[in-house]
Amino acid sequence: MRSQLKASSSSRHVHRDLGEIHSRLLDHRPVIQGETRYFVKEFEEKRGLREMRVLENLKNMIHETNEHTLPKCRKTMQDNLNQVLQRLQAATDSVCRLQQREQEQKKIYNDHIIASENQHIIQWEDFMKEQHNKQAEVDEEHRKAVERLKEQYAEMKKDLGKFSTF
Structure with a gap:
C-alpha cells in the first residue's frame, strides 16, 4: 500500500x-x-486625448474642405473649363478650315497633274505619229535613192559594156 x-x-x-x-x-x-x-x-x-484632438482636427479640416474649398475649386474649374472649351472649339474650327483648304488645294494640284499627264500623253502620241511619218519618208527616200543607184549602176554597166567591146 x-x-x-x-x-x-x-x-x-x-x-x-x-x-x-x-x-x-x-x-x-x-x-x-x-x-x-x-x-x-x-x-x-x-x-x-491626443488622438481625439487629432481626429477632431481632421474632422474640422474635412468639413472646411467640403464646405469652402471644394465649392471654390469647382467654381474656378467650371469657369476655366468653359474658357478652355471655347478655345478648343475655336481651334477645332480653325483646323477644319485648314484641312478643307488643304484638300481643295490637293484636288486642284491633282487635277493639274492629271491634265498635265494627259497633255504629255497627247504630245507623246503626236511625236510618235510624226516619227512614224518621218520614218516612212526616210524609208521612201531610201527606196528612191536605192532605185536611182540601181539605175545609175545599170547605166554604168551598160557604158562599161560599150567600152569593153572596142
Missing part, C-alpha cells in the same frame, strides 16, 4: 509539474492579458 501511496504521490508531483510546465510553455493567456492591460494603460493614460 505504501508503494501505491508513494506512486500516487509521485504521480501527483509529476502531474503538478506537467501542469506547471504546460502553463509556462503553452498557456499564453496571462502574458496576453498583461500585454493588453499595458496597451490600454499606455493608450489611455500616457497619450491622453
Whole structure:
C-alpha cells in the first residue's frame, strides 16, 4: 500500500509539474492579458486625448474642405473649363478650315497633274505619229535613192559594156 501511496504521490508531483510546465510553455493567456492591460494603460493614460484632438482636427479640416474649398475649386474649374472649351472649339474650327483648304488645294494640284499627264500623253502620241511619218519618208527616200543607184549602176554597166567591146 505504501508503494501505491508513494506512486500516487509521485504521480501527483509529476502531474503538478506537467501542469506547471504546460502553463509556462503553452498557456499564453496571462502574458496576453498583461500585454493588453499595458496597451490600454499606455493608450489611455500616457497619450491622453491626443488622438481625439487629432481626429477632431481632421474632422474640422474635412468639413472646411467640403464646405469652402471644394465649392471654390469647382467654381474656378467650371469657369476655366468653359474658357478652355471655347478655345478648343475655336481651334477645332480653325483646323477644319485648314484641312478643307488643304484638300481643295490637293484636288486642284491633282487635277493639274492629271491634265498635265494627259497633255504629255497627247504630245507623246503626236511625236510618235510624226516619227512614224518621218520614218516612212526616210524609208521612201531610201527606196528612191536605192532605185536611182540601181539605175545609175545599170547605166554604168551598160557604158562599161560599150567600152569593153572596142
